[in-house]
Amino acid sequence: MDLESTAEETRLRLLVNAVTDYAIYMLDREGRVSTWNPGAERFKGYSRDEILGQHFSNFYTDEDRAADLPSRALRIAAREGHFEAEGWRVRKDGSRFWAHVVVDPIRDDEGKLTGFAKVTRDVTRRREQEIALYESEQRFRLLVQGVRDCAIYMLDTEGRISNWNSGAELIKGYSHDEVVGQHFSRFYTEEDRAAGEPQHALRTALSEGKYEREAWRVKKDGSLFWAHVLIDPIFDDDGKHVGFAKVTRDVTERKRSQEQLEETQSALAQAQKLQALGELAGGVAHDFNNLMTVVVGSADFLRRRPDLPEAKRQQYVNAIHSTALRATKLTDQLLAFSRRRPLQLEVIDANEAIDGLADLLRRTLGSRIDLKVALDPGAGRIEVDAAQLDNAVLNAAVNARDAMPNGGTLTVATHREAYLEGDRVRITITDTGLGMPERVIARAFEPFFTTKGVGEGTGLGLSQIHGFAAQAGGHAEILSKEGEGTTISILLPSSIKELTAADLSDGSTQLPSGLRVLLVEDNPQVRSFATDLLLDLGCEVHPVGSAEEALGSLRSFGTHVVLSDIVMPGMSGIDLAKQIASEHPSVPVVLATGYSEQAAQGLGSIPVVLKPYSAAELSAALKGALGRASLHPNDTGPSL
Incomplete structure (x- = not known):
C-alpha cells in the first residue's frame, strides 16, 4: 500500500472517530462488528474491546430478533444496495432508544460482498416529539369530533x-x-x-x-x-x-325565544300605552278643562257685557290670550313627546342658552329657591331646537322646585365630556330636594307618569326631556336618592358647525299692499278666522274648502301666494303644493298644520307655519315664501 493510500485511510479513520452523534461501524458478511467509533460507544454503551467480533443483533430487541429482523436487514442491503429503517434498539444496560438505521453493502474491486457499513443515530427525542404531536392531534381531533x-x-x-x-x-x-x-x-x-x-x-x-x-x-x-x-x-x-x-x-331556539320576548314586550308596551291614556284622561284633560274654563268664562263675559269698561275688557282679552298660550304649550309638549313636532334646529352656544334662561328660571322658581348657574367655559356648541331645550330645562327646574317645598338650592350647570363616539355637552339640573325612590326613577321618563295629585300635573315634564334629548341625538339620565336630592342630566352631541345667524328682520307684520292670498282650509271655523286675520293684515283673500277648488281658482283669482292646510279630505296640502310647483312655479305655497308629521317628510323648501299661529308668525311665513319666490322670478305669475 502506497503512502498516499495510507494517508487517506488515516484521514477517514480520524473523521469517523471524530463523529460522536452517529454510531458508524462496519460488519463482516455474517453481521459481526469489525470496527467501532466513539459515537457508537457513546449511545450504545459498549467499548470497542467489548463489542468487536460480537453480532450486531445484540442491539435488537428480543421481538425483532425473533422476527429475524437483523438478518433481513442485511439481506435487503445486499440485494438492493441499501437498507433504511427506524425502530427500537437496546443499549448495553438494557435500556431502549429509538434509532434511525442505514445499512449499505461493502464490496471489493471485483464486486464481491465483503461486509456492511452501518450508521445508526439516536432519534428518541424526535420520536417522543412526534408521538406527543400525534397524541395532541388525536386529542384535538377527538375534542372537535366530540x-x-x-x-x-x-x-x-x-x-x-x-x-x-x-x-x-x-x-x-x-x-x-x-x-x-x-x-x-x-x-x-x-x-x-x-x-x-x-x-x-x-x-x-x-x-x-x-x-x-x-x-x-x-x-x-x-x-x-x-x-x-x-x-x-x-x-x-x-x-x-x-x-x-x-x-x-x-341558535334558532334562542332567536325564537328573543322574538317571543319582543312580542311580549310589545304587548306590555301596548298595555302601558293604554294605561298612559287613562292617566292622560286624569291629567291632561283636567288641565285642559281648567284652561278652557278661563277661556270660555272670559269670552262669555265679553259676549254678555258689551258695556264693560275698556280696562275690564282688556283684562278678559289678556286672560283668554295667556290661557290659550298655556294650552298651546301643553299641546306642544304632547307633540314633542310623540315626535310629531318638526324640529327647528339651530346651532347655539350651550352656555349662552342656559345663561339666557337664568332670569326666567328665577321668576318661575320663586324666592325660596336659591338658583346657581355653573357654566363650563369649554362647553361649546350644540345643534338643537332651542325652544325645546328651554322647555326641557324649565320642566326639570319646575319639577325640582316642587321637590323642595320648604325651599332649597337648584344648580344648573354645563360640562363638556369626551366619548369614543365624540364629545358631548352635559346639562345638569341638580336640586337639594326630597329625592326619588328606585321605583319612581324606573318610571320617571314614562309619558303621563306622575306622583302628583290629579290636576297637579300631566306627567309630561320628564318625558318631554327624554323625548327632546333623543330627538337631538343624545339621551337623558336621572341620578337620585331619597332625602339627598336629584340630578337630571341632558347629554347632547357637541357641534363644530358655525353658530346659526340671528334673525335680523324687523319683526314687522306689514305685507305688500294688494297681496292676493288663496286660502285653502277645510275647517269652516279655521277658514273664517284665517280669512279675518289675512284681511286684517291688508291682504285680498279668496277662501276655498279643498285643494281641488284651489286649483280651479288659482288663475282666475290672480293668486300671489297660497296658504293651505296639510291634512284635508281628498288631495292633501302637500300634493297641492307639488302640483302648483309643477304647473305654476311662480306662485309660492305656505303650508299650515297642527299635526306636522307630514311636514317632516320630504317637503323640501316648502315653508310650514304651525297652528295655532299669530299674525306675526303668519306674516313672517308669507313674507319668507314671497322672498324665496323672488329669487327665482317667473313671468307667468301676477305681479304685485
Missing part, C-alpha cells in the same frame, strides 16, 4: 370543505363523505348566494382577521335554521394563507 352543538370544519383557500365534525353532520345533515370537497356556499340561501355573501364572508375574514354574523342557513333537507357563524383565516408557520376555520352554531 363537540356536537357546533359545526366545526375547515375550508381551503377557495372555500371548499376539507374536514367535517360530528356536530356539523348533526346540525346540517350531511355526512363526511357527502360534503368534503364541496363548496361551503351550499349552506347559504339562494338570496345570499345571489348577493355574493359567501365570497364576502371569506374576504372579510381574510382582510379583518375574523368574520362573524347571524343569518339563515340551509340544511340538507332544505329546511332553514338561524345560525351564528364565525370564520377565521388559517396561516402556516411561514405566514402563508392555507384556508379557513369555520364554526357554526344553531
